[in-house]
Amino acid sequence: MLGEIVKGLRTTFKYLFKKPVTVQYPEVKRPVRERFRGRHELKRFENGMERCIGCALCAAACPADAILVIPGENDPAHPNSPGERYAATYEINMLRCIFCGYCEDACPTNAIVLEHQYELAYYDRKSAIYTKEMLLVPPDKGHGEIPPILQELNRRPSPPAQIDL
């Protein structure tokens, strides 16, 4: 009996002197893994163009039907994205999303990426819908160039599938 108590307390005492693993959330935030799937972001190219071309393949892939894409036609003088099509409306309902990442897999331009933000809480359902403005990264956060051959052609390049990092 006594032996067992001592045995149990030994574990207690051992941990008493160890460094605690508890993180004081929300003051302190634990970094997530590289491949963590959090809230999505819509990426841009280095020149500021939207990567998303409004193809709605993400919406088709989404098992939770969380994504709404309504496409539009780019104004050739001020294109939002390379090619003719762009996403006029892009919305993700974070309450529906199961963070499976299928959308990211489906995207031919690597536009939609599940990033590391996980603090997703809402007071009402409506605010769980992230619009394109909320998802799109700022213009200076672009990365990856449109292949130079297509830029050289000085016209709107056609194959978005080839535009990649």
Add this chain to the structure above:
Amino acid sequence: MPDVTLTIDGKTVTVPAGTNIVDAARAGDVAIPVFCYHPKMKAVGMCRMCLVEVYTPKIDPATRQPVIGADGKPELALMMNKLQAGCVTPVSDGMVVKTVGERVEFAQRGVLEFLLTSHPLDCPVCDKGGECPLQNLTMEWGPGNSRYDYADKHHNVKPVALGDLIYLDRERCILCARCVRFQDEIAGDPVLGFDNRGRNWEIISKSEPAFDSKFSGNTTDICPVGALTSSDFRFKARVWELRSTPSVCNHCSVGCDISIDMRYNDLMRVMPRENDFVNEIWTCDKGRYGMRHIMSGERLKTPMIRRNNAWVAATWEEATRYVADRLTLVRANYGANALGGLAGAHLPNEDLYLFGKLFREVLGSNNIDHRRGTPDEPTALDDLPNILGVGAGTNLTTLGKGTAVLVIGADPEEEAPLYVLRLRGIADRGGDLTVVNSYPTKLARFAKSAVTVRPGAEAAFVQALLGAIFAEGSANEALAARLRGADELKRSVSGKPLADLAAAAGVAEATIRAIASSFVAAENGIIVYGRAAVGAGPALTQALANLALVGGKAGRANNGLIALTAEGNTRGALDMGVRPDRGPGGAAVTAGMSAREMWAAAKADTLKGMYIAGMNPAKSNTAVAEALSQLEFLVVQDLFMTETAQLAHVVLPVATVAERDGTFTNAERRVQRFQQARRAEGEAPADWSLFQEVARAVQAMAPASPTAAPAKKSAKARAAESNTAVAVAAPPASWDYLVSSDIADEISARVPGYKGTSYTSLELTRKSWGRQPNESFYYDGTSYENTEGVGVQLPALADDGKSVFQLAYREPAPAAADEQFPLTLLTVVRAYDGGEWMRGSKLVPRTVPAHVILSVADAQQLGVGIGEPVRISSAAGTLELRAQVDAGLSAGVVLLPLVKGADLASVLTGPQTRVSVAKA
């Protein structure tokens, strides 16, 4: 044709001789991939996707006998010692075809790799993505990767406009010429062509204005890649997101089967739905691009009542109660005859039926009509198709050699566009097409003989045909036993020498003889007549009936008359009794006022209240607008705040065709069902449901009897009216229709002829011609297979095989010489007429301002150039319009297109108006 038996991939297939290998394989459920071949068009062998190994029995050159091998079977030789294009190789006996195997696969992969050398592969952007044959064939037969350098692709400026409706992406085009061939072979507007060569080879539009065709949308369907897209659908949605609802176009009397493709509650596009009896796999641009009005922001959303000259929104109950109140009040004060009703003939049968019922049985008035009451409308209503119309089971798609088609007084391109394709198809397959009209039409281009008759001489022309038949003694005896008065007719017609008859018609005697004999000799004969023919008067319709009967061309499938009516459901309106002279199914009633009489009565203050549903008679017609503004009460039920609605006291919004269920009856008397595709704005109900609400409210106000109105003087007359009106059958006392099929059931029970048109029978589909499991190669991204019903064709009276017909002779009116008004003015329909249906449509730029068309001779004589203003004067008044000149028009004829903008009623006196034209 004799049948040929061959073996395809080990399967034995027997097909008619002349079939190509691709079609033969299809019959044997073997898939041969194709790009350029399309079963509706001639094979050209342009893409080489259909390469297969073809073996034919070896022939010994000495004996001309098949060489028998050691195994006792005929020895086979590879045809031409190389692969053959299956679409252009006809089958032959003993042929052995291999569609799989290393050699074929190598070729198929090669063709696809080559097609993709410069293909942008921007499927995520491309509108065809998801229903693209190139995508599908590449997945199934293509190489996994390409040996060509991606950066070497040929680039072009992305979309070029082939016309205002169709855009071409030259990077995606695989130069299969399906679009060019469709325009040449099927639409008959050869406006597309190839330009340049090599890498710069491209499709161009050769016409001015660009891509000038009423069928241009079909090219986007049959293009096997996303090279052709329509401005109406470009980048609106991805095809897999669309929800398709079967519908029927109500823009003309063809009644094409269409599919309304929706995303959520928004219309994305309209596609044709296959129906061999109606539209094959095509639809015209009017049907395809003319449905945007259902999404228009200008649509009425709430009922409105005019109070103190301002519109006040009301609830549905308030509004219908108010309507019932005021209609009852008018009836109480002036009698039921002071009430009139007009319902547009594009409304479905259900609505038209209840409209008639509301007026005849509840309000007790027979003053209803589906016409607008313009002076150029023919006075007589044409019921001939119900008697001698094309027999049940008619299928124009199957007709060709042995069929004579006489098109008289019709311009199908403008009146019912798809008939151009259908009738031209018959001519292409070897049928005899004769086009008779008093002004040039597009269909005449495909006719074996095209005849121009003087306006007014149409009846004389048909009389001359009859004369020729009698003169040659070639009358067809098929119906002889059922004819009465044949001898009198023969005597009256043969009384005059054929030369005189021909001279009266202004057509050479030889031409008349040729047309008459080919019509009588043909196995099947169809007479198509349109607006101008009905306008020419009853002498012509009677003569056409005589011709069909004497020629033995009635009472069976593929024989009889087809009347191209003014609106999509005019046939239905006539059958449902929305007409002053007859009740549903032709029931006898005391004749009420026609639309034209109503305008006169309103002017004379004897018509006091009107109910107008789905019609805008005040448009471009000041006389009618004046008459309407004199009314004590006017309720207008429509989609938009039209010119007529602005004069109303109550406006009731309604649902469009896309927002409700119903049926239409087309020109061939085929009843077809359409289904609800979306919710209406403001929850607007279907027209019939508003009629029902009003009827209920009226009944609640006067529960005893609808005719027990206080006005004594005409009580007896009204009682008589209501008696005859209900003579059809005992009316169910209650108005308790829940869904439109309740009404359809009542229609099929009460309207003779509509028996068997319940929604269940309308939903039956027969397997269309040869749809096979591998059909997607032909149809991917094109017309939808019909799984929702091909409709039911109502039998014509003559179909019963026993009813007898009275032939009658009507003397054609002699040509009237008129010094003061030397010219004859005809109003002609324009497909793009600027009507309410065009709101929000991409077709709006195709509408033309009001103008008048003169012949070259008349224009020269008057010294009028193109675009100059002229003054037209008639007995009715004058009108100033700009002039156009048509080189094909005969002198003495003036055409007035029915488009928005000119007060045409001010100058017209009838279907054919005598006018004089002067330079303004």
